[in-house]
Amino acid sequence: xxGGKKQNLKAYLFIAPxxxxxxxxxxxxxxxxxxxxxxxxxxxxxxxxxxxxxxxxLKDPIFLTSIKNNFILIFALVPTLVLVSLLFxxxxxxxxxxxxxxxxxxxLPYITSITAIGLFFSLFFQGRGILNTFLRLVHLDSLVxxxxxxxxxxxxxxxxxxxxxxxxxxxxxxxxRLTTVSExxxxxxxxxxxxxxxxxxxxxxxxxxxxxxxxxxLMIVTMLSWVFNYVYVMTLGGPARSSYVTELYIxxxxxxxxxxxxxxxxxxxxxxxxxxxxxxSFRFRKRLYREYE
Amino acid sequence: xxxxxxKRAAIAVARQLLLILAAAVVLVPIxxxxxxxxxxxxxxVRNQIGWPNPPxxxxxxxxxxxxxxxxxxxxxxxxxxxxxxxxxxxxxLAAHAFSRFHFTGKEKVFNLIIALMIIPPIVMIIPxxxxxxRARLVNTYWSAIVIYAGLxxxxxxxxxxxxxxxxxxxxxxxxxxxxxxxMGIFLRIVVPLSRSxxxxxxxxxxxxxxxxxxIALIFLQKEELTTLVVGLIRFQGRFRIDQPVILxxxxxxxxxxxxxxxxxxxxxxxxxxxGALKGE
Numbered sequence: 001x002x003g004g005k006k007q008n009l010k011a012y013l014f015i016a017p018x019x020x021x022x023x024x025x026x027x028x029x030x031x032x033x034x035x036x037x038x039x040x041x042x043x044x045x046x047x048x049x050x051x052x053x054x055x056x057x058l059k060d061p062i063f064l065t066s067i068k069n070n071f072i073l074i075f076a077l078v079p080t081l082v083l084v085s086l087l088f089x090x091x092x093x094x095x096x097x098x099x100x101x102x103x104x105x106x107x108l109p110y111i112t113s114i115t116a117i118g119l120f121f122s123l124f125f126q127g128r129g130i131l132n133t134f135l136r137l138v139h140l141d142s143l144v145x146x147x148x149x150x151x152x153x154x155x156x157x158x159x160x161x162x163x164x165x166x167x168x169x170x171x172x173x174x175x176x177r178l179t180t181v182s183e184x185x186x187x188x189x190x191x192x193x194x195x196x197x198x199x200x201x202x203x204x205x206x207x208x209x210x211x212x213x214x215x216x217x218l219m220i221v222t223m224l225s226w227v228f229n230y231v232y233v234m235t236l237g238g239p240a241r242s243s244y245v246t247e248l249y250i251x252x253x254x255x256x257x258x259x260x261x262x263x264x265x266x267x268x269x270x271x272x273x274x275x276x277x278x279x280x281s282f283r284f285r286k287r288l289y290r291e292y293e
Numbered sequence: 294x295x296x297x298x299x300k301r302a303a304i305a306v307a308r309q310l311l312l313i314l315a316a317a318v319v320l321v322p323i324x325x326x327x328x329x330x331x332x333x334x335x336x337x338v339r340n341q342i343g344w345p346n347p348p349x350x351x352x353x354x355x356x357x358x359x360x361x362x363x364x365x366x367x368x369x370x371x372x373x374x375x376x377x378x379x380x381x382x383x384x385x386l387a388a389h390a391f392s393r394f395h396f397t398g399k400e401k402v403f404n405l406i407i408a409l410m411i412i413p414p415i416v417m418i419i420p421x422x423x424x425x426x427r428a429r430l431v432n433t434y435w436s437a438i439v440i441y442a443g444l445x446x447x448x449x450x451x452x453x454x455x456x457x458x459x460x461x462x463x464x465x466x467x468x469x470x471x472x473x474x475x476m477g478i479f480l481r482i483v484v485p486l487s488r489s490x491x492x493x494x495x496x497x498x499x500x501x502x503x504x505x506x507x508i509a510l511i512f513l514q515k516e517e518l519t520t521l522v523v524g525l526i527r528f529q530g531r532f533r534i535d536q537p538v539i540l541x542x543x544x545x546x547x548x549x550x551x552x553x554x555x556x557x558x559x560x561x562x563x564x565x566x567x568g569a570l571k572g573e
Contacts, residue, residue, distance in 0.1 A: 008397055010475060014390035015402070017383040018446055025443025026409050028424070029417035036419060088315050091308040102312045104558060105319050111554045111561070112323075113504035115522040116543045119529055120326055123536055130325070133341040164318065169565060176566035196304055225413030229506045233526065247415045247507075254419050255511065267416045278411050 030271065036264035053265035062241050063266065066249040069155060073223035073245070077159055077166075081219055082212060084163065085170030090204060092171070093178040103175070107168040118161060118233030122148060125157045125234075151242040154235050158243060162230055166222070170215055177211040178204065210285070217281040224277070225270055246270050330541035337537045352541035362545065364517060365524035371434055372509070372520060373502045376441035377495055380449050383442065385491070388453035389479045393465065403454070409447040414440075414507060422511055432515045440508050445498050452567050456490035457483055489560070496557040497564035503550060521546050 012019075037053050039046045057063050088106060092099050109117065124130045125147035132144045147153045185207070189199050205212075228247035231237060237244040237252070246266065254263035329337060331348040340346060356362050390396070391403050421440060422431070430436040460483060468478050484491070509520040519527065525542055532538045554561065 007394055011390040011394040011396035011399070014394070014475075015387045018387035018406070018450060019402075021383065021439060021443045022406065022409065022446060024424075025421070025440055026412065026417060029420035030412075032420035032423075033416065087311065091312055094308070096305070096308050096312065098309075098312070102316055105316045107558070107562070108319055108323070108551075108554070110565075111500055111550050112547050113506075113522050113550070115504070115506050115525055116546050117322070119525060119539065120322060120543050123539065124322070130341055137342060164322075168319075172562055173566055176562065221411050221413075225415065228415060232506065232510075247413065250415050250418070251507070254422075260419055260423075264419050267419060271412065271416045274411055274413065274416075278408070 033264045033267050033271075036261060037268050039261060041260040041264075042258060049261070053261040054269075056259075056262050057265045057269070060262075062244055063246075063249055065241065066244040066246045069243065069245050070224050070227075072155065073159065073162070073227060074220050077162060077223055078216055078219045080163060081167055081170050082216060084167045085174050085215070086205075086208075086212075088167070088171045089174035089178060090200060092175050093204075103172075106171050109165045110168040112165070114165060114229040115233050117165060118230055121157070121161045121164075122234045148235055149239050151239055154239060154243040158227075158230050158234050161234065162223075162227065166219070170219075173211055173215055174208055177208055181207045213281075213285055217277070217285075220277060220281075221274060225274060326540050326544050329537055330544050332537045334535050334537060352537045353545070355538050356541055356545060361519075361524065362542070365519055365521040368434075368513065368518055369503055369521040372437050372441065372513070373499055375434060375438040376445070376502050377498045379438060379442040380445040380498060381491060381494060384446050384449035384494075385453055385484065385487075386479070387446075387450050388457050389483055391450065391454045392457035392460075393478075393483075403450075406447050407451050410451070414444055418507070418511060425512060431512055432518055434513075434518070436512045437508055440512065441502050441505070444508075445501065449494055449498065452494055452564065453487070453490060455567065456487055460486050489563075492557070493560040493564040493567070496553065496560045499553065500550060500561070 038048060038050060040049045040052070088102075092103055092106075096102075122129075127146040127149060129147070131147065135141065135143050145153055147157045185203055186199065189203050194202065225247060227245050228251065231243055231245050231248050232251075235243045237248050247270075250263045250266050250270070253259045253266065328345060329341075330352050331350070332340070332345040333347075333349050333351060336346055387406075391399065421436075425431045425436040464482060464486075465478055468482050473481065504522060506522050509523050513520060513523065525546055528542050529539050532542075
């Protein structure tokens, strides 16, 4: 027994610094946020106001726009990213000529900062930007639009940049998984006289199922709560706050409009949505693994 | 039957074209940034698409004269080195415990740490800001370093533990018989044997911190503490009508990470894919 206790003490001494930092950076803020979300932080003494911040949040059309935009990102970009990544991972796996060069190039966007690349693409999409100059040059004047200044095209422009920067990660993930699959599987399929497309559908995709599921989960979380940087740099939520996302809403409410209580309520809501998604995904993955085992 | 080779050749060409397209979509913007950064302001206005005529270094000279760029680089470097060093040191200790010791609550604590990975930073930002304000840590490197370390630790502990468990128990046992202490085993056996995993972790983390915006924006607001990415945004406001200078700034900010990528691509790919493949 004493041996066990000694082992416990020793182990927790090794973990203590990590736990301490995680306590400060995760646990305390999460609990405190819950507390803040139930109070009016703009008044001295921070009186308890119950669900008022949550009601304010639900009544704010900008909050609803933000959530809607996050879901547009999820439904439009997650399938796109899976397809694009698959499309590029397969030929890379098949070692087509120059595959090493392509592999190196495809991951390049992922290491550039969203800020730097977002700034470039805002110069690219703006009214007198590079894209419009190019369109005029090739006599497609009818397509010239103030992309970032239009409520219709601002979010799609952001979406383009997200795909541009993120697809390399998916491609690497799928490629890494494919290279661990035994050659024999593919050779056997070839001997069976299947064609390329059949091999993709019957061999490649089933082999990738668990990785695709993992990637889908990761990208849903990304579209929900890791897109602040794109929007902040490219449109700052504009025009007319049409390209707001939830993270930007929290940031602006808290640091620009001094409505910390509402921002805290939205933070809790975002946390809950993420937690539910993670739980559902966890259950789903468990089932998926059983099927493919 | 004679159709078969033709079809195969067509598929081969199609696949090649597909990847050429991918490479072009990636490279054209980057080449454009470099190219346009050598244009004069007038050249850029009149000739936005073509090659610089004549190519000039003015924009880079402007960047260098604007000494702030070096301050921004310095701040990014300080915050990146500080937080990554803290994360790797602290995370490796924890990973060692999770991989070698048997203790109460081991699985639960480990799973809890992993679960933190998906919580978005924005959710913690308000209380952290209030806390840092009270502790007078806003506008110090320390607030950013500790927060970055916290955000990187879950993945770091996960990655290192998965590597540490692959070190055979027999090596550790023989060291223990030779009278090596736990700390000695960690420092003299586990760490040296895990060099590649540690490098992988450093590469992935450095990339993330160097490019991070939200926390830098909120916790390092003072002019002299501005990091490179935040500086770039301010820069854009100042040179709104002189876009080649902005493009030069964009390119200059990318150079360190591109070099890191060229040197450490193997490690980066390992780090990025570790989560998905070991998770099974």
